[in-house]
Amino acid sequence: MSRYAILIKGIAKENPVFVLALGLCPALAVSSLVSNALGMGLATTLVLIGTNTVISILRNVIPDKVRIPCYIVLIAGLVSIVQMLVQAFVYPLYLALGIFLPLITVNCIVFARAELFAKKNKPFDSIIDAIGTGLGFTAALVAIATVREVLGHGSWFGIPIPGLAENSISLFSMAPGGFIAFGLIIAVISKISKGRAAKLKESGCASCPSCAACGKGGAE
């Protein structure tokens, strides 16, 4: 697979949120404002690049048996460092992300890329994969946040939209609005891709990281 293809697949064909349905928790929680969504997306991308790089470099060192604890320790360490840096130097973002910043540790996207890609590929390809997936996640968050901020706050990226600002639907800035916006976007994507997006092989049960342990691989 060419590097360009690796980069692009994370953004479109294997978009973590809209196609693989990974990382929905932060995608729904931190998408009420475009600025927060962008911050969350970039923080996750940063962590992804770090973890993919480290795990790819160590892919021949880490024994298969203990790879999951190793990944978790590495990811948690990196997230802690990012969290402290954000708290010290980008405090408004720290407030906006709240609990979801430390929760990047258990973000399935980070773990999925470690297990599905970085484990088997060279560091440079893994960085490209991390950037692609991270941008895909960021794009998805910004898309959901655009719907929610325009309808819920009557603004986009903090810029008020005349006519909407006075008639905002506050439901969209609350939790249910996240689900509604997500559902609407998924519906549009399914319509455009004629349902192909939802049936991607990699999102199936057989590709689950716990497939071997579960023993029901592919028996969907």
Added chain:
Amino acid sequence: MSNFRKDYVRPILVLSVICLFCAWAVSAAFAVTEPVILQMEAERAREARLFVLPQADDFEYIEADLPDGVISAYRAINGAGFVFQSFARGYGGNVPFMVGMDADGRVVGIQMLSNNETVGFRERVSDPEYLALFHGVDSLPGILGVDSISGVTRTSDALKNALARALQAYELVRG
């Protein structure tokens, strides 16, 4: 023997080394960021107190057995008044407020702190115009004399209860 090494020794060693390295990296990042974080926190707390009591120059913490619902009490060094942080139950749990009072116990500034009240409703209580109605109030009847906001009654009540608690604290610390 080689199997034993491969199956047990190596995984344990690798995982231990990774854990040690991560612990070292996290503590190094902590050492770099901690002073910045602490300094910014102190600065923000000071600014928040100045916001409700702009006449003050600096604040000192008051050691006292404060009434229920009052988290902290600060005295302005220049005698401009006091700042209390108190909370009361609203619609979505406790709602904390920062309350500034002048030396005679009159409310001069109120700020709503982060809470879980419903977005879109709490803004009507934290609206500076509404909060300004409480300025100059120095007694419980005074607090109750200000109308609650219909539709946001529970959050309005939280504000009034928090103010009442701040008044109690004032009686305690005015010395």
